Amino acid sequence: GENVEQHPSTLSVQEGDSAVIKCTYSDSASNYFPWYKQELGKRPQLIIDIRSNVGEKKDQRIAVTLNKTAKHFSLHITETQPEDSAVYFCAASTGANSKLTFGKGITLSVRP
């Protein structure tokens, strides 16, 4: 089955700096890669996703890149703000109605 790994487990950045969170996956058949943000005690919320037919997607301060050859994808947050502090999960799926496998999550702290 699919195995999604996320490193490191914590990341601390200064407000205004950029943050990059990386994930690797094992199943070459995976073709959908969403990212979720979870604030303390709340449900995860989808923030951006990418499909295997594109290499990069951007939405304001957030971007995701995908390297299918190396089987890794990354979340990029620019001009970080304190409200970006949360746990971020990456996930991978092999397609419609397939099981979504999550990484273990990374705790991002943005220092004011």
Added chain:
Amino acid sequence: SQTIHQWPATLVQPVGSPLSLECTVEGTSNPNLYWYRQAAGRGLQLLFYSVGIGQISSEVPQNLSASRPQDRQFILSSKKLLLSDSGFYLCGGLVNTEAFFGQGTRLTVV
């Protein structure tokens, strides 16, 4: 759009007591449904998933069980809770590739 109602939001139960957490889905039919557990400071651990009524797959051995008596209803149960069952439980759904979650249940076993 699809939503998941999950209850209760918080629960404190003594060791050895039974458990029943329920979630219901609105806005879609025949979703894949999931139960995840999130221990403090850790990631989302998939416990059970269901692709249809009465169809349950278990991902990890444990004293928990799941049932799906109706298309839009997913229940997580235990006959006797352990201290190690404490955590944040999330009910999730998947329609095509879009995942959505309930509000979560904070379970504390004392």
